[in-house]
Amino acid sequence: MKGIIxxxxxxxxxxxxxxxxxxxxxxxxxxxxxxxxxxxxxxxMVFMTALGGSAAIESSTEQDELSNFNRLLITFPVTKTEIIxxxxxxxxxxxxxxxxxxxxxxxxxxxxxxxLTFTQALPYWLIGVCASLILTAFSxxxxxxxxxxxxxxxxxxxxxxxxCAYGALWSLSRIGMIGAAAGWNVPVILGISFPVxxxxxxLSYVFVMWLYKKRYA
Amino acid sequence: xENAIQxxxxxxxxxxxxxxxxxxxxxxxxxxxxxGENGAGKSTLINAxxxxxxxxxxxxxxxxxxxxxxxxxxKEDVAAIFSDSHYDxxxxxxxxxxxLSRFFRNWDQQKYLGYxxxxxLPEKKRxxxxxxxxxxxxxxxxxxxxxxxxxxLDEATSGLDxxxxxxxxxxxxxxxxxxxxxxxxxxxxxxxxxxxxxxxAYLHEGKLLFVKTYDDIRDNYGIITxxxxxxxxxxxxDISAYRKxxxxxxxxxxxxxxxxxxxxxxxxxxxxxxxxxxFYVKGEKVK
Numbered sequence: 001m002k003g004i005i006x007x008x009x010x011x012x013x014x015x016x017x018x019x020x021x022x023x024x025x026x027x028x029x030x031x032x033x034x035x036x037x038x039x040x041x042x043x044x045m046v047f048m049t050a051l052g053g054s055a056a057i058e059s060s061t062e063q064d065e066l067s068n069f070n071r072l073l074i075t076f077p078v079t080k081t082e083i084i085x086x087x088x089x090x091x092x093x094x095x096x097x098x099x100x101x102x103x104x105x106x107x108x109x110x111x112x113x114x115x116l117t118f119t120q121a122l123p124y125w126l127i128g129v130c131a132s133l134i135l136t137a138f139s140x141x142x143x144x145x146x147x148x149x150x151x152x153x154x155x156x157x158x159x160x161x162x163x164c165a166y167g168a169l170w171s172l173s174r175i176g177m178i179g180a181a182a183g184w185n186v187p188v189i190l191g192i193s194f195p196v197x198x199x200x201x202x203l204s205y206v207f208v209m210w211l212y213k214k215r216y217a
Numbered sequence: 218x219e220n221a222i223q224x225x226x227x228x229x230x231x232x233x234x235x236x237x238x239x240x241x242x243x244x245x246x247x248x249x250x251x252x253g254e255n256g257a258g259k260s261t262l263i264n265a266x267x268x269x270x271x272x273x274x275x276x277x278x279x280x281x282x283x284x285x286x287x288x289x290x291x292k293e294d295v296a297a298i299f300s301d302s303h304y305d306x307x308x309x310x311x312x313x314x315x316x317l318s319r320f321f322r323n324w325d326q327q328k329y330l331g332y333x334x335x336x337x338l339p340e341k342k343r344x345x346x347x348x349x350x351x352x353x354x355x356x357x358x359x360x361x362x363x364x365x366x367x368x369x370l371d372e373a374t375s376g377l378d379x380x381x382x383x384x385x386x387x388x389x390x391x392x393x394x395x396x397x398x399x400x401x402x403x404x405x406x407x408x409x410x411x412x413x414x415x416x417x418a419y420l421h422e423g424k425l426l427f428v429k430t431y432d433d434i435r436d437n438y439g440i441i442t443x444x445x446x447x448x449x450x451x452x453x454x455d456i457s458a459y460r461k462x463x464x465x466x467x468x469x470x471x472x473x474x475x476x477x478x479x480x481x482x483x484x485x486x487x488x489x490x491x492x493x494x495x496f497y498v499k500g501e502k503v504k
Binding site for chain 1: 264267268269270271288289290292293295296297299301302303304305306307308312315316317318319320321322344369
């Protein structure tokens with residue numbers, strides 16, 4: 001499994017264009033965070049970081065498709081189960097790094113900018129963690145089913161929809177139609193979201209495993 | 218000495234093709250050429266032996282390890298090289314080595330670097346900038362650097378020039394100098410197999426028609442060009458296949474020595490592996 005993790009890490013950070021896209025993505029987030037100090041932009045940056053954390057599969061899928069590496073990979077002393085498990089372990093590592101990064105943004109907005117309190121900022125971050133798990137679950141399924149080209153199209157559509165949804169939800173929460181302002185029990189909602197996101201992540205793992213074994217049956 | 222490959226009653230079914238009840242053994246210390254026309258099932262068989270695709274079988278063992286119950290152990294000492302599957306093009310040879318060192322217990326980095334030097338491969342150049350020949354050389358370097366005992370090649374030399382193919386054959390000869398090493402190679406380039414194979418296995422439409430030693434083919438198979446009279450005079454058991462041409466018959470016979478004793482003046486030329494393939498595919502069987 002270590003070999004697969006090394007290869008996927010190399011595909012993400014050893015190929016210049018992929019490394020450049022990570023630097024660009026997190027650079028933009030940092031730049032916007034430095035210049036925009038409102039609660040709206042804080043939430044946006046947290047969710048953008050969640051998107052960045054779900055990207056590991058795209059680069060490795062692209063490289064593997066170009067070279068048809070999977071056929072060779074299965075001849076190595078590694079089982080199909082271990083191949084998929086390694087990819088999801090790497091996904092969790094990416095999610096961990098991304099959510100640590102978003103937590104640093106939380107600290108910046110709470111303690112440096114004083115744009116909102118820790119109690120106000122934490123639900124955003126927790127939703128971001130859930131969103132990153134769910135988005136990773138979906139992106140792994142999408143790329144496994146559709147491959148790199150169509151997978152990227154679907155991923156972009158999902159991101160665009162999420163961006164629109166964020167704007168709409170923000171507006172609705174400001175006018176008291178949703179969220180705490182509307183009397184929702186936010187901790188309960190968060191309490192349900194987390195296990196649901198973990199469950200979706202697990203179901204994604206099971207499905208992708210089944211698909212991989214079927215593809216190479 | 219155990220067999221390098223043991224296959225018993227292997228069947229793989231697709232919608233419109235079936236690899237049907239294949240059984241053969243590859244003794245250690247030998248090279249087996251797997252031949253057959255396009256679509257005969259060579260890659261399907263190799264995929265099934267390597268566990269790339271699932272198949273039904275009574276036994277598949279690689280170097281004495283059962284593929285079903287000892288998958289990782291079976292593959293530890295096996296190296297495969299394909300014509301259509303490579304390392305990621307964004308990687309460099311050094312990165313490939315780093316990756317493979319994490320897969321194989323017996324990975325020898327010094328040996329790998331030695332092969333890179335021997336094959337004149339730049340260590341830090343990305344594979345997308347390699348020529349086809351360079352990629353194949355890298356795959357051989359990688360394959361040989363974890364001290365495998367079994368090499369499986371699926372059309373690994375197709376698309377390469379004769380000079381380079383000759384270099385590859387030298388590498389394979391060097392590999393098989395060890396008594397416990399073996400090679401299974403599928404190839405359309407039967408002239409390469411003429412130079413190196415100890416056994417020839419012929420697949421045709423999903424069926425294994427024969428597995429013969431190369432010496433058997435070289436010493437016994439022959440081609441006779443004759444008229445109807447001689448064709449009728451030959452025993453049906455001696456004719457493997459024939460082709461009726463405009464004014465004569467071309468006959469593939471399987472016992473030259475015997476026919477030479479009966480017909481001392483007959484014109485007979487030795488049959489190559491390619492001749493045998495053509496006769497089996499395009500020729501007719503005696504009824």
